[in-house]
Amino acid sequence: MKVFFTYSFSGKEKFREQFGLIIKVLNEQDISLITTEAKTYLNEVEKKKVRKQISSKITDFSPSNPKLKGLHYEAMLRTIKSSDVFIVDISKPSFRIGMEV
Numbered sequence: 001m002k003v004f005f006t007y008s009f010s011g012k013e014k015f016r017e018q019f020g021l022i023i024k025v026l027n028e029q030d031i032s033l034i035t036t037e038a039k040t041y042l043n044e045v046e047k048k049k050v051r052k053q054i055s056s057k058i059t060d061f062s063p064s065n066p067k068l069k070g071l072h073y074e075a076m077l078r079t080i081k082s083s084d085v086f087i088v089d090i091s092k093p094s095f096r097i098g099m100e101v
Helices: 011-029 040-044 048-054 071-082 094-099
Strands: 002-007 032-035 084-088
Touching: 002 094, 011 032, 011 040, 011 048, 048 071
Parallel strands: 002 032, 002 084
Antiparallel strands: none
């Protein structure tokens, strides 16, 4: 089973411990876990497309990186659509989380 877990990056500092616990518990299950924390959702974007749109090596995978343009959104959408379960922590509301949901 493919499970995708995401949360608000603006709430990361305040809820770091809780997010870590959620990821730990999910990792203990017999599932394929994809998280925004580990950037595993980016594996959903075709490497060829990434190379075309990004001229330099990516070191900043945050959604606000202008080099990523629409790739973050595209990767998130593909991952959500291809997941069996989509878990969203909404402890800290954000525009990005709202778009994903």
